[in-house]
Amino acid sequence: MMQLSLGSCSSLPYFLEKTTFKGRVFMTHATKAIDKLLLSDYVKVSKVSVKDMLYDEQDILHSMDKIESGHVLGAAMFMVDIAGVRVLYTGDYSREEDRHLRAVEIPQFSPDICIIESTYGVQLHQPRNVREKRFTDVIHSTISQGGRVLIPAFALGRAQELLLILDEYWSNHPELHNIPIYYASPLAKRCMAVYQTYINSMNERIRNQFANSNPFDFKHISPLKSIENFNDVGPSVVMASPSGLQSGLSRQLFEMWCSEKKNARVIPGYVVEGTLAKAIINEPKEVTLMNGLTAPLNMQVHYISFSAHADFALTSTLLKELMPPNIILVHGEANEMGRLKQKLIT
Numbered sequence: 001m002m003q004l005s006l007g008s009c010s011s012l013p014y015f016l017e018k019t020t021f022k023g024r025v026f027m028t029h030a031t032k033a034i035d036k037l038l039l040s041d042y043v044k045v046s047k048v049s050v051k052d053m054l055y056d057e058q059d060i061l062h063s064m065d066k067i068e069s070g071h072v073l074g075a076a077m078f079m080v081d082i083a084g085v086r087v088l089y090t091g092d093y094s095r096e097e098d099r100h101l102r103a104v105e106i107p108q109f110s111p112d113i114c115i116i117e118s119t120y121g122v123q124l125h126q127p128r129n130v131r132e133k134r135f136t137d138v139i140h141s142t143i144s145q146g147g148r149v150l151i152p153a154f155a156l157g158r159a160q161e162l163l164l165i166l167d168e169y170w171s172n173h174p175e176l177h178n179i180p181i182y183y184a185s186p187l188a189k190r191c192m193a194v195y196q197t198y199i200n201s202m203n204e205r206i207r208n209q210f211a212n213s214n215p216f217d218f219k220h221i222s223p224l225k226s227i228e229n230f231n232d233v234g235p236s237v238v239m240a241s242p243s244g245l246q247s248g249l250s251r252q253l254f255e256m257w258c259s260e261k262k263n264a265r266v267i268p269g270y271v272v273e274g275t276l277a278k279a280i281i282n283e284p285k286e287v288t289l290m291n292g293l294t295a296p297l298n299m300q301v302h303y304i305s306f307s308a309h310a311d312f313a314l315t316s317t318l319l320k321e322l323m324p325p326n327i328i329l330v331h332g333e334a335n336e337m338g339r340l341k342q343k344l345i346t
Contacts, residue, residue: 001027001035001067009035010042013055016063025067028076030201032067033194036060041187079107086111088324092331093117095314096128098306099164100195100215102203106321114324119270119309121336122343126305135162135304136169138264142300143179143235147262151239152250152277158269158306159183159239160195163221166237170220182224184240184249192216227252243268244275247290251276255289263299269307273333316344 001009012035015021027035039060043053055063078089088111090104097103125131142149153159163183170176196217199210209215224230224238227249240250254276257263271277280287280301286294310318319327327344329337 001025001031009038011054013039013059013063016066017055017059026078027067030194030198031076032064033197034191035067036064037187037190037194077104077107079109079111085113087113087115088322089115090117090318092119092309094308094310095318097203098128098161098308100161100202100206101308106318110322111324113326113328114319114322115328115330116315116319117309118315118329118332118337118340120307120311121332121340122312123336124313125307125311131304131306132165134302135165135266135268135306138266138300138302138304139166139237140169140173140176142262142264143176143237145262146235147260147264148232148235148253148257149237149263150250150253150257150265151237151268152243152245152254152265153239153241153268154243158308159185159241160192160216161306161308162239162268163218164215166239167218167220177220179235179237181221181237182230182239183221184224184226184238187241224249232256243277244272245277245280246275251290255295258287258299259296261298261300265299265301267301267303267305269305270309312340312343315340319344 001012009031012025016025040057043055043057043060077091077093080087080089086109088107093104094101095103126134139149151162153162166181170179170181196214199206199214206215224240230238238253240248240253242248242250245251245254254265258265265280267277267281271281276287280297281303283301284297287297288294329340332340
């Protein structure tokens with residue numbers, strides 16, 4: 001298992017408990033710790049009948065006993081040697097160090113086959129410092145005008161990165177201390193303990209900071225359980241899941257705030273085709289609400305990607321260093337994969 005996203009691990013209990021597979025399963029300690037929380041949450045929120053569920057809580061617990069753990073936080077690449085043929089599977093990776101994770105380590109040996117992600121195809125990310133400034137500028141400007149900021153995000157990974165940015169920015173701007181920041185994801189809150197446990201697997205910046213205080217013990221950010229617990233009386237910043245705005249608290253807040261010009265919605269990463277989050281990037285004049293009615297879309301929409309997936313520059317540089325004679329592109333839309341293939345062979 002390469003990483004701790006639901007897209008990577010959701011079928012694992014079924015695979016281990018409902019099939020004849022008798023092999024070994026490997027993942028890092030941190031991935032295993034969060035995997036259990038992620039899968040349990042998935043079972044709880046799944047909108048299917050018990051008889052249609054692929055597995056239950058007991059299957060999850062039994063499958064955890066069959067997993068062997070590695071030694072580093074979160075995502076990992078795997079180099080497998082089969083009869084002298086080396087196969088490197090990158091999984092989802094980034095060669096850019098961010099606020100809490102180290103850049104990926106480059107394998108010592110060149111693989112014969114490299115299976116590599118192609119999420120962003122030939123697209124290029126802005127430098128991290130530029131993205132962070134755009135992010136904080138949009139938020140500061142919006143709340144200065146009395147607006148609310150909604151940041152729909154995945155519960156894991158980028159959420160923790162963005163919370164670190166926001167907490168530091170608030171600390172450096174005393175004039176913002178009366179403006180509340182909330183993160184609304186019970187799963188993210190439960191997983192925060194895992195992040196605090198694996199501090200030594202993070203980058204030097206976080207390790208040095210931890211010597212004085214826990215960087216994930218946020219000073220200016222509070223958890224938000226539900227819409228009923230939210231006192232919406234003035235400017236605020238709310239990070240809520242799900243990232244696609246298909247349901248849940250992020251969708252509820254979006255519907256409350258979307259008609260006001262002074263409010264803003266920041267899209268912080270990859271958005272899936274067919275979701276409301278993807279649709280509003282093109283800023284349609286109106287949106288369909290969950291009750292079937294329509295509402296005007298007047299709020300500002302900003303796309304500022306903090307995705308941990310590699311862009312073309314990182315992908316092409318890695319492949320030039322590894323020089324694998326065979327490349328297999330995975331984890332990407334067909335058109336993006338095709339463009340990436342053409343650019344790599346020209």
